[in-house]
Amino acid sequence: MTERLAMDVVEEPEAVVIRLAGDVDMTNVGQLRATVSQVAAGTLLVVDVNEVGYLDSAGIAVLFERAKRGRLEVVAAPGCPIRRVLEVVAIGQLATLSDSRPDD
Amino acid sequence: MSQDRGPLEPANDALGPHYAYAGPAPAPARPGEGAGATLGGPAAGAEGGQGTSRPSAGSGSVAEVMAGWDWASTPVGPAQGWPATLRTMVQVVLASRFPMWMGWGPELTFFYNDAYRRDTLGVKHPWALGRPAREVWAEIWPDLEPRVAAVMESGSATWDQALLLYLQRSGYREETYHTFSYSPVPGPDGAPEGLLCVVTEETGRVIGERRMTTLRQLASELSGTRTEAEVFAAVRSRLSQNRRDLPFTLVYAYDAEGRASLVSSTGLQLPHPAAPEQIGPGATEAAWPAGVMRSEPRLLVVDDLRRRFGQLPAGACDEPPSAAAVVPLAGRGEGPSGFLVAGLNPYRAFDSQYEGFLELLAGQVAAGLASARAYDAERRRAESLAELDRAKTEFFSNVSHEFRTPLTLILGPVEDSLNDNVDPLPSAQVARLEVVRRNARRLRRLVNDMLDFARIEGGRLQAETVPTDLDALTRDVVASFAPAIEQADLGLEVECAALPRPVVVDPDMWEKIVLNLLSNALKFTLEGTIRVSLTDGGDHVCLSVSDTGVGVPANQLPLLFQRFHRAPLSAARSHEGTGIGLALVHELARLHGGTAGVQSTEGEGSNFWVRLPYGERGTGTAVPQRDSARQAYLDEALQWGPATEVAPEDFASARTAEATVLVVDDNPDMRAHLARLMSPYWRVVLAKDGEHALALARVQRPDLVLTDVMMPGLDGFGLLEALRADRETATVPVIFLSARAGEEAAVEGLEAGADDYLVKPFSAVELLARVRSNLELARLRNRDAAWRAALVESLSEGVAVMGPSGTVTEVNAAFSQVLGYGSDGLPYEMPYPWFPDPVCEPEDHARMLAVMGTALRHGRCGGVVPARHRDGRRIHLEVSVVSVDDEDERRFVMAVRDVTADLLATEREAALARFGMRLAEAGDVRQVQEVGLDELGRLFGADAHLEWHAAVPGAGPSAAVGAGESQRTGAEAMDAARETGRVVLIPGAEAVFGPDEQWYTGMAAPLEPAAHDGAVWLSFATLRRVSLEDRALFGLLSGYLGQAMRRAQLFDDSKAVATALQRSILGPQETPAAVAVHYAPAVRPLEVGGDWYDVVELPDGRLGLVVGDCVGRGLQAATVMGQLRSACRALLLQMSSPAQVLSALDTFAERVPGAACTTVFCGVLDPRDDSLRFCSAGHLPAALVSFDGAAKLLNHNQSLPLGVLPGTQRSEAAEQVAPGALLVVYTDGLVERRGETIDVGIGRLVDAVREARALTPRALTLYLTRLLVPDDAQKDDVALVVYRQPGEVAAARFAVTVEAVPRELAGLRRQLCAWLHQHGVDGQSATELLVACGEACSNAVEHAYPAGAPGQLVVEGEIEPGRVRLRVSDTGRWRVPAQRGEDRGRGLQIMRGLTSRAEVVGTGDGTTVDLVKELLVD
Structure with missing residues (x-):
């Protein structure tokens, strides 16, 4: 069955912040994709993945798509489970991979 | 065709009768008919001349006209019938270029040529052709007829020269002069048939000569005139001589108001309405346009005389003039001085020559008038000068008389006093009275001289001459004057040779002459010689007094002998004198019938001479010498004493006052007088003229200067100017002492800058008072200024004073020290020399400019600015500028301080x-x-x-x-x-x-x-x-x-030493593969602490593990620790029983200070039987966790820490350690936390070990320390040893098969995750494995069974100590995705990145992904 993906979208003056929680796989990546594609290219999209337990190439693809099209910042603390995954795919080359947000 | 020849009709107009041809123009004759065939030449149309003046130039030649003329109607008949003589004559006449006419036949038919027509015939051509001669010249026929008759009858020629004939040829009756000859033209029979006239006109010459004569005579007569009356008389006489050109003339002269008065008239009988006596300036109906003449002077013609005045006298003509010309007489300056009215000859046209004549005439009259007036003015001036002269003489004479009485009354008593032997005067009084006497005598002499002069002027002085031995007398006089010349250090040469005979002179006068000349010579000769010579010149004697003095400028020479003239000579002993001396000499000489004169060269000398005739007879009687003037002259000369003065020390010694007064006067008496007056109070310095005074002033710096104004050379004004110009003497007060009285003189002196002005004679009291007050004032002024200057100089800061534009006018010593620019370079203009260079240092320059600019604009500024010292150094100045208003000027004071250092x-x-x-x-x-x-x-x-x-x-x-x-x-x-x-x-x-x-x-x-x-x-x-x-x-x-x-470097070195040292007491870094250690001291930067671990390889493959904890932390504990560790290791190697080791350690610990209470765990692992024998000295229990997750704390045999009860036997325990099991030994730093019991911490440790028991020992130590001891929370030393028992151990297994559809993925993940956790794979490793596996599963789900019929997905797993394997397999097809360009390629990247090894093997039967992950933690 499909995992429901918890997405919390907050529009800030400077950016749009999506807080993800749960697992992102091929079954529910479409939700993510849809939400992400709505953010304008010029707007900074901040995706907080600290609560994400599973992220594979499906979800990574969405991030890369976004990173190629517009501004993207992925927030993953050093202790975050999928931090290593993000490092392995070198998302930091196209987007900003940060440990935390300034006001966290 | 016949020509209609109308009569000429006389016309009348203003110019008199003249003729106008009134008929039609004669028509040209038919070809062949006219005289053309006879005379040759083309038939030409004759044009009738019609005009009032001479024939027009456009008409054809006479020959042409004649050719076309109708001769048939003339008495001579047609041309063909002319006799040969006539023809010849006609040709002769026509060809000649001399004016000729010919009359032929009884009628004297008129023929003429071009020249005649041009010169004489005028307007009568062509009417005159063929006319009878008497008709042609009807107007003069009475004159001509007798001549004609004479010729025709007698056959002899006539000659007339310049005959006056009134011709009507220009349209008016014209006065003409002709020279002509009539000669007969013989006919065939010899009798005169015709008359030939050859004529030249002389009109121009005659009239011109006439006019010229008038002018010449007038000029010559005017040259002799002086007065106006004479001028007008000359005018009258001359102008009346030429009645033809000037029938009448009137001359009017303007006076100052512009009224014209008649001053001369000719040709009119006065009174006459045409000649009013006066014409007022504004008269409009005047006879003549006087007003116009005055305002716009130019020649005007008034041509209505008859209307104005009726009939006028005719003059030399029959007709009175009908027009007159009015010519202005040019005056000197603005406007004409008058005007000339000249009636015009009615028989001449008013042409340019006539006009010119009148203008010349007027010019002469004007010139004559002007010079007469000038002469008059001159004469009047000379008269008034002479009058003035006379008045002066009379005045002097009167006044001088007045002087004599008081002088006598002065001299008399003074002489008496001085000569009083009975009651003699004290010497001070004598000195004073001598001064009085000397000056009184001088005054008397002057008065006498002037009186003499006056008498000479008035002719009242007579020379009483006697024959005199002149050379003796002269020598005598010279000798008496000699002392003065000697005193002046001049040479005296006398050459009075004996004269052949006595000279008749007035001895007193001669004396005066000689004395005057000598006195002058002495006065104006500063060095050299005076030569007196008396020579015989035949009928006269010549006295010559020459000197090597200053000489007289050439332009003064003619004036020297003039009365009252004083040559402005540059250098002289004295500037005194009235100027009549030489004039007197001259007059006296003249009285004797002689002369006086001078030769002189400026700068070289002069020679005054007097010549007297020897004379015949004396007029006077030999009288004994009267009271001679010699003494007076001598006295005066002696006064011009030598340069050296009466010693100033006479006057200097008396006083004690501080001030110095400089007295300047060319009169020695005056100097002495002033000195005597002032010396009781101040120091007096004397100077005899301006130059001397200036030199003294510069050296002596007097506090006051008292100076005469009139001095030779540099006078008072000049001295004042010079003093003021020099900074050193500019402020010294100057008092003028002058003989020029009056407000004007005083004001002039004060305006020139003098501080005071005293008039001679002055009272001593007044003089002293003024000198005193001026000195006081000056002292006050100077004191203030001196004080101010001293104050400024004393400042240690550099101070400069600037004017309104910023120009530096004053600087003090400190300023020049700071900047190198001192007061000798003043003034300094902006930009100052100490500004930074604008080229090399533009910023500095700009800054300096900005600061100074602000200061000047706002009156205040300060700051630190860069500048350049004079020696080129760059310095920094602290500058502060303030403005000070000084009266009406704004000035600035700038302070500078060198802050460079x-x-x-x-x-x-x-x-x-x-x-x-x-x-x-x-x-x-x-x-x-x-x-x-x-x-x-x-x-x-x-x-x-x-x-x-x-x-x-x-x-x-x-x-x-x-x-x-x-x-x-x-x-x-x-x-x-x-x-x-x-x-x-x-x-x-x-x-x-x-x-x-x-x-x-x-x-x-x-x-x-x-x-x-x-x-x-x-x-x-x-x-x-x-x-x-x-x-x-x-x-x-x-x-x-x-x-x-x-x-x-040293620090690094010592740190390295310390580190090395510390490392040396630590346990081994390298451990066997089964053992992993972690050590972290509490006190940084120490590398050691109180805890220790040790791993000792024992014989027989046994392994010793020790973990200890000394009391305390830091270096102190470390030193204890080191010893204990070493001891323990040694003991372990010695004894195989942990209990024995610890017992022995007890003893050892006793002897080591601080070692007591150390806890220790000592264990020995034996691989032969998988046993662990251990002993604990109060140490925390070690944890034993088997691969399957069972955990146990090794609590046995707790006993006391080291050294607490030495000698107590310790016991040991044993435990089985299965392959794959983990032994964890640690210190309390790992587990102890505030606020909780140790058991909680230990429990936490055990849980953590269980959770991650699959990790390698190394990975586990890292995991444990990260989890349990975050860096910033470490309070205590931490030592940790993890050991896994080697050997085969059963791996945990996993196998799940699901449908290869997306919905199965989550569940699969959960199962896998649970299995991993259950078997001791830590969270991070588990996540990574899940993602990698999940990736493989997703791949299979996505790609394995595309055809729609889903297949199966199998996931298998295996956990071994330190390693996890996973296998994902399907039985479908799986395209190996390209690595690049596709997102899916990431899948492999992820799998490979998260595991140690990922292999994808695809066959036709299916795909298998093998993942192996070593459980390391980095």
Whole structure:
């Protein structure tokens, strides 16, 4: 069955912040994709993945798509489970991979 | 065709009767008919002349006209019938260029030629052709007829020269003169048939001559005239001579108001209405246009005389003039002086010649009039001058008489007093009275001279002459004057040779002559000789007095003998004198019938001479010499004494007052008098003229100058000016003493700058009072100024005073010290010389300008500005400017202080402080180097590089020096600096900016001058100057840097030593593969603490594990620890029983201070039987966790820590350690936390071990320490040993098969996750495995069974100690995705990145993904 993906979208003056929680796989990546594609290219999209337990190439693809099209910042603390995954795919080359947000 | 020849009709107009041809023009004859055939020439149309003047030039020639003329109607008949003589004659006449006419036949038919027509016939051509002669010249036929008759009858020719004939040929009755001859033309029979007239007109010549005569005679007569009356008489007489051209004339003269008065008339009988006596200036109905003449002077013709005045006298003609010309007489200055009215000859046209004549006439009259007037003015002036002269003489004469009485009354008593032997006077009074007597005598002499002169003027003085032995007398007189010449240091030569006979002279007068000349010679000769000679000149004697004096300028020579004339001579002994001396000499000479004169060359000398005739008879009687003037002259001359004065010390010694008064007067008596007056009060210095005074003033600096005004050479005014012009004497008060009385003179003196003005004679009291008050005033003024100046000078700050435009006018000593510019260079204009150079230092220059500009504008400014000392140094000034209003001027006071040293010192201090601070913050050598170079670079605006050959390896790598030229230079400079131990400058190759200034690209300094081991090189960003201070600072800072680096080096070294030392007491870093250790001391930066671990390889493959915890932490505990550890190791190697080891350690611990209460765990693992024998001395229980997750705390045999009860036997326990099981030994630093019991912490540890029991020992230690001891929370030392029992152990297994559809993925993941956790795979590793596996599963789901029929997905797993394997397999097809360009390619990247090994094997039957992950933690 499909995992429901918890997405919390907050529009800030400077950016749009999506807080993800749960697992992102091929079954529910479409939700993510849809939400992400709505953010304008010029707007900074901040995706907080600290609560994400599973992220594979499906979800990574969405991030890369976004990173190629517009501004993207992925927030993953050093202790975050999928931090290593993000490092392995070198998302930091196209987007900003940060440990935390300034006001966290 | 016949010509209609109408009669000529006379016309009348203003010019008189004249003729106009009134008929039609004669028509041309038919060809062949006219006279053309006879006369030749083309038939030409004759044009009738019609006009009132001469024939028009356009008409054809006479020959042409004649050719076309109708001769048939004339008495001569047609041309064909003419007799040969006539024809010949006609041809002769026509051909001649001389005017001719010919009459032929009884009628004397008129023929003529072109010349005649042109000159004489005028308007009558062509009417006259063929007419009878008497008709042609009807107007003069009465004159002509007799002549004609004479010729025709007698056959003899006539001759008339310049015969006056009134011709009607120009349209009016014209006065003409002709010279002509009538001669007969014989006919065939010899009798005169015709008359030939050859004629020349003489009109022009005659009239011209007439007029010229008038002018000439008038001119000559006028030249002899003086007065106006004479002028007019001449005018009258001359003008009346020419009645033809000037029938009448009138001359009017203007007076000052513009009224014209008649001054001369000719040709009219007065009174006559045409000649009113006076014409007022405004008269409009005047007879003549006087007003117009005056305002717009030009020649006017008034042509209605008859209307105005009726009939006028006719003059020489029959007709009265009908017109007159009015010509202005040019005067001197503006406007004409009058005008001339000239009636015009009615028989002449008023042509340009006539006009010219009248103008010349008027000019002469005007000139004559003008000169008459000038003469008149001159005469009147001479008269008034003479009048003035007479009045002067009379005045003097009167006044002089008045003088004599008082003089007598002065001299008399004075003489008496001086000669009084009975009651003689005290010497002071005698001196005074002598002065009185001398001056009284002088006065008397002057008076006498003037009276003499007056008498001569009035003719009342007679010479009483007697025959005199003139040479003796002369010698006598000269001798009596000699003393004065001697006193003046002049030579005297006398050449009075004996004369042949006596001279008849008035001896007194002769005396006077000689004395006067001698006196003059002495007065005007400052050095040289005076020569007197008396010579015989035949009928006269000649006295000559010559000198080598100043001479007389050439332009003064003629004036010398004039009365009252005083030549303005530049140098003389005295400026006194009335100026009548020479005039007197001249007059006296003249009275004797002689003459006086002078020769002189300016600068060389003069020679005055007097010539007297010997004379015949005396008029006087020989009288004894009267009271002679000799004494008076001598006395006066003696007064002009020598240059050396009566010694001033006579007057100087008496006084004690401080002030010095300089007295200037050319009169010695006056000097002495003034000196005597003032010396009781002040020091008196005397000068005899302006030059002398000026020199004295400069040297002696008098407090007051009292000066006469009239002096030879530099007079009072000149002296004043000179004194004021010199700064040194500009403020000295000057009092004028002058004989010129009156307000004007005083004002003039005061305006010239004198402080006071006294008039001679003055009262002594007044003089003293004025001198005193002026001195006082001056003293007050000076005191203030002196005080102010002293104050300013005393300031230690440089002070300058500036005018409104900023020009520096005053500076004090301190100022010139600061800037090098002193008061000798004043004034200093903006921009001041100490401004920075605008070219080389534009910013500095601008700054200085800005500061000064603000100061001048706002009256106040201050700041620190750069400037240039005179010697070229760059200095910094603290400048403060304030404005001061001085009366109506705004001035500024500027204070300057040299703050260069302060500024530089401050800068250097700051630089040093900052540098030191930054260096202090730096840690090791590398940091020190970085900081040091950065700071140096910043300070000097350069790139800093460093080279250091340090002995310690790994310390301070030298930064790479830039490539190329700069590199070599930099390296060279650093080498040089290092070797010499000095700062080395690298000069720039570009142009030098200023003299003595070098600009540099960089500089290098040694790091430690003594060590010669390193250098710093600065490469400047731009070419710049390097001052001494810069260099010093750089050297200093480089030294600091070197020291800091050395210190850091030492620190690093000692730290390395300490580290090494510490490491040496620690347990081994390298452990067998089954063992992993972690050690972290509590106290940083120590590497050791109170805890320890040890791993000891024992014989028989046994392994000893020790973990201990000494009391305390830090170095103290570490020293104890080290000993205990070593002891324990030694003991372990010795004894195989842990209990024995610890017991022995007890004993040892007793002897080591601080070792008591140390807890220890000591265990020995034996691989032969998988046993663990251990003993604990109060230590926390070790944890034993088997691979399947069972955990146990090894609590047995707790006993007391070391040294507490030494000698107590310890026991040991044993435990089985299965393969794959983990033994974890630790210290309390790992588990103890505030606020909880130790058991909680231990429990936490055990849980953590269980959770991650699949990890390798190494990974586990990292996992445990990360989890349990975050860096910032470590309070205690931590030691941890993890051991896994080697050997085969059953792996945990997993196998799940699901449908290869997306919905199965989550569940699969959950299952896998649970299995991993259950079997001791830590969270992070588990996540990574899940993602990798999940990736493989997703792949299979997505791609394995595309055809729609889903297949199966199998996931299998295996966990071994330290490793997890997973296999994902399907039985479908799986395209291996491309690595690049596709997102899916990431799948493999992810799998490979998260595991140790990922292999995808695809066959036709399916795909298998094998994942292996070593459980390491990094």
